[in-house]
Amino acid sequence: MIRNEKYSVSRSPEIPRGTRYKALSVALGYPNEALVSWFPQWADELEELQREYDRLFRAENLLLYSGEYTAKSDFQSTNALADIEGFYAAFGVECELERADALTNELEFMHLLIFKEEYALREGLPEATEKAAICRDAQRAFFLDHLYPAAQAVGRQIALRSANSFYTTTAHELLQFLTQERELLEARHENV
Template identity: 45%
Template sequence: MTRKEMSTESALPDNSELPNLGIDTKNNDQRMRQYKTLAAAFSYPDDSFFANFPDLKDEQRNLMAEYDSLFRAGTVWLYGAEHLVKNEFQRANMLSDIMGFYTAFGFEPDKERPDSITCEMEFMYGLILKADRAGQLPDGEQAKEKMEVCLDSQKKFFIEHLEPATVLIAEKIISQSENSFYVNIAKDVLEFLASEREHFVLIAATGIKQ
C-alpha cells in the first residue's frame, strides 16, 4: 500500500461523546484528553499503549517492529533537541530551559529525556490541569495569579518547545513511514497543534481566561 492509498481517517480513539466546541469555548477536559492520548500514541506499544488504543491489540507485533525501526533506529528521533539544535551548547541550554519549566511545576520525567515529545505533552496536560484547578479556587488574587501563571506557561512552553519540535517530527514521520497508524497520528498531531495555536492567539486577542 502506498502512502497516497492510506486511509486519511484519524488514528485517535473516537471522542464523539465530547461536545463539538468552537475555539472560543474550547474545553480544557478535551485538551487534556488529546494531550494524554497523543503522548500515549508516541510511547512504546506495550500494555499501557493498548489501554488507549485497544482496537490495535492484534497489530502489536507490527507496531513494535515499526516503532523500533522508526524511532529507535534513528530514522525519526522523538526528541526535540535532535531537530532544533546545532551544537552541544544549544542542546545544553534547551534541555536546561525545559527542565526549568518542569521543576517550577513539580514535574519529573520518568525514564525519558526532558525533550521527549511524550514528556512535553504530559507536561502540557499537567499545566492545563493546574490551571483548571486554580480556576476552581475561591475568588481571590492568589487564585487568579496561579491560574494566570499556568496559562502563560502553557503558551510559552508550547511556542518555544513543544510546537516547533513536534511539527518537524510529525512531518518527518509522514515522509518516512508507511505505517497507517503512525502516519495518521502524525497528521492528527499537526491538526491538534494548529488548533492549540489558534487557542493561544484567541486568548491573547480577547483576554479570555478559562
C-alpha cells in the same frame, strides 16, 4: 479531516485539550500496555506497532527529542534542556526514564499544565485566577518555544516515512492539533 475508525484524538471537539495531549504522548511512546489501555482497538496489532516503532524511531533514526530539531549547537541544546527542566521544576515535575526534551514528556507536561489550570478554576482555590493565568502563560511559552517546532517536524517526518495507519493517523492528528493549539494560545495571549 482525517477519518480512521481505529484512532482519533483531535478530530472530535468533545475531547478535552488535556486528554488530546495525553493521548498523543501515549501514541508516540513505545507501544506497550499503556498504548493498549488508551487505544484498545489496537491490541491485536501491538507487535506490528512495536516493529514499526523500532523501524521509524530507532533504525531510521527519527528522533523524538525536541532539542534535535530546535538546537543548532551543543550549547543551544544544553540551554534548551535547562529551560525545559526549569519549566518542569517550576511545576513539580521530574523526568524519570527519558530526557527532559522527549516529545512524550513535553506532551504530557502540556496535559499537566492544562489540568492544573482547570483544577484551580474548578476548585475555587485561593488566588485561582492568578494560578490559572500562570498555567496559561506556561502553556504558551512552553508550547511555542519547545513543543511546537519539534513536534511539527516529527509529525511531518512520520507522515512521510510510515505507511502504518496508526502512525500516519497519529502524525496527521498531531499536526492538526498543533495548528489548533497554536491559534488558541496566540489568541489567548492577544486578548490579555
